[in-house]
Amino acid sequence: MRSVMKFSKIPTATITRLSIYSRYLEALSQEGVKIIASDKLALKCGINPAQIRKDLAYFGEFGIRGVGYFVKELLFEIKRILGLNKTWKMALVGIGNLGSALLAHQNFIRQGYEFVAVFDIDPAKVGRRVPSGQIIHSVDELEVVVKEKGVEIGVIATPAAKAQMAALRLISSGVKAILNFAPIQLQVPEGMAVENVDFTVKLDNLAYNLTMAEG
Amino acid sequence: MRSVMKFSKIPTATITRLSIYSRYLEALSQEGVKIIASDKLALKCGINPAQIRKDLAYFGEFGIRGVGYFVKELLFEIKRILGLNKTWKMALVGIGNLGSALLAHQNFIRQGYEFVAVFDIDPAKVGRRVPSGQIIHSVDELEVVVKEKGVEIGVIATPAAKAQMAALRLISSGVKAILNFAPIQLQVPEGMAVENVDFTVKLDNLAYNLTMAEG
DNA sequence: ACGGATTTGTGCAAAATTCCACAAGGATTG
């Protein structure tokens, strides 16, 4: 009864949690922990244990009743579910402070993602190499380079004003997924996967919470 | 019938959307647009118009039937609701690539947030000035400086391994809200507001989507 | 081999969230 995909519709929240589980399983694996129960994992992740079991149940039965889950095995399965059993090729658009930070981070990004191309609009930057080795291409070359390198995920780290254009170029190059760091809602055609990383929104949430807490 | 706070429990999602609305209202305001209807705003934000109206209804009646919302007025009200009618004092812990990017960003963060103190654990960095002018303090001084400067929001941009310690220090200094960029679930006492900015999780979501789309 | 201890997998109820559909309110026109 393994790997039975129940293709109703899997909540986005479930996928997000799977990602969080994988992070802890990775840590546990490195600590040498062999087996983990949903209760322990739940505590670490701040999630209800039944939620964890239900999340996993969407994809199959991975545990042993009375025992728990084999850490390495569950990690492998989750990574397979998420599609992390391959290396995804990414392109970065916008080599400002944030973009540079992302490139520097790339060694820390756990296995599965790689920047194969980087772009900027500033002629002064084009042609130079970033510290991680990639040559900065002009965004004018974006479509050619993206196709040539087989980029699958576009990462937008431009100012808000340039983000939509960057998205359009990525889309017309055939990229189907975008990670957007610009504080703007991208207008994209049906079927595109877009995820926004937006810390100004998170800050506003904190400000609201603090304001409410005091009255 | 204005500003009637209905204190049931306002969904986090509503607060997040208010933040997004404020972003567009700001843009509209600068473009000189005086009035906006929920349908137009909804289209821009990729949100159902009824959702917008319901979100606003939690806090009062801000529109005019048959007309729409006065842009400036609604923006003002939303900012008031979110607690952005003041400047929040933030501390940054971890002056690596990401931390530096955040500091560089600070002029772009729309009015309402300010880094009043920055910390790092690296003795080589302590005492130096970041480009935006702040002197880097040792994390050993964190409690003293945070209290002295009246920091309200802590921003953690350390590696994952140091994040929990940073959180503990911020908490013991009396900070009640944390914006966490480290890919880890912080363990914090009841009543703390924590928001995570976690692009690895978002990437995993994209990877999953791409994997599913192809089969 | 059996009973007790443990933890998974899941049916179902509760809670939360979204969204439709329409009445209510206000503007505008003739």
Next chain:
DNA sequence: CAATCCTTGTGGAATTTTGCACAAATCCGT
């Protein structure tokens, strides 16, 4: 000033998400 047009505000239904509670399954000690 009545009729018409528009858009808000909202009751409630539909949908989604969460979490309890328990049966099913496995291990372990005797």
